[in-house]
Amino acid sequence: MATTASPDRNDLTKRVLPQMTLSRGPNPLTAPLPKDDSPPSERARQRFAVEGNAIVTGAGGIGLSVIRALLEHGASGIAIFDVPVSYASSMPAIETLKTDFPNAKIKTYEVDVRNETIVDAAVDRVSEDFGTIDMLLCFAGVVGCAHAHELKVDDWKRVMDVNVTGSWLCAQAVGKKMIAQKSGGSILFTASISGHRVNFPQPQVAYNTSKAAVFQLTRSLAAEWATYGIRVNSVSPGYMDTILNEGDGLAASRAIWADRNPMGRMGDVEELSGAVILLCSKRAGRYINGADIVVDGGGIVF
């Protein structure tokens, strides 16, 4: 039997919470594209240029590679958030970046992304040190392998806290700054093919679940913050050749992953940077919001 919806149900103003109404204020994403008469090569360069300062969390294999790409494409400042133990190994690479890009401002901050107080204080410090925050790229992440029926709740929480809560805390702290700055911005999360499908042979229920959550975090913030000129997207790498895929018994799986990939190999971290630059670029990425780009060599062949 057909039911008639109550009149109130069709009245959006009564159904939608006040804070979800899209108040259209000044928004760099709604302004018309500026006319550009520069020569073709310059137009091509500008199309994939990134502008301003970026906070990058997780200066591991992928994070360090992307920082270099951001600097090559025009970023003027990079604030790196990581935990002290990782700085010990990534510091030589960070020093090389400072030498290779002498005009860029590159600073490191000891930040455990799971801690709200530390994240908020660090984002405040970046604001003071750099002026504006134009981009946030979240690469801080951990993996954990255990059979689901044996997984301890602390191990579940460790993965969720870094991959989901850590990404959220950084995005909220930076989002507040971007909204106040009124100049828009770009936020990029790192999901994974593990959020799209269940990988083989490693059992990693917490990791897979955490990365699927990152998609909805991406889409939720993309929907809420476009009105402030903030775009929010994610990348989903396949198996990249980093230290993340060495521990927790994962090294033994590398040959299986490569064998099942159409390209017969794992990815090089540098092969991810094109997608990241596209999503963060002000021109080429301007209408890309709430998207996830999979970079996995064609997926796993079963």
Ligand SMILES: NC(=O)c1ccc[n+]([C@@H]2O[C@H](COP(=O)([O-])OP(=O)(O)OC[C@H]3O[C@@H](n4cnc5c(N)ncnc54)[C@H](O)[C@@H]3O)[C@@H](O)[C@H]2O)c1
């Ligand atoms: N390598 C891959 O195959 C692959 C595939 C898909 C997704 N990813 C994701 O990409 C991201 C980067 O991975 P990677 O391969 O470069 O790994 P990585 O281990 O080389 O780097 C991860 C970085 O995150 C940092 N980190 C961990 N916990 C942190 C915390 N609490 N606070 C601050 N920083 C913290 C680590 O210190 C490290 O520098 C992760 O989110 C990972 O899940 C990786």
Ligand SMILES: OC[C@@H](O)C(O)[C@H](O)CO
């Ligand atoms: O799915 C690829 C990655 O997210 C990750 O490196 C892997 O799943 C770790 O087991």
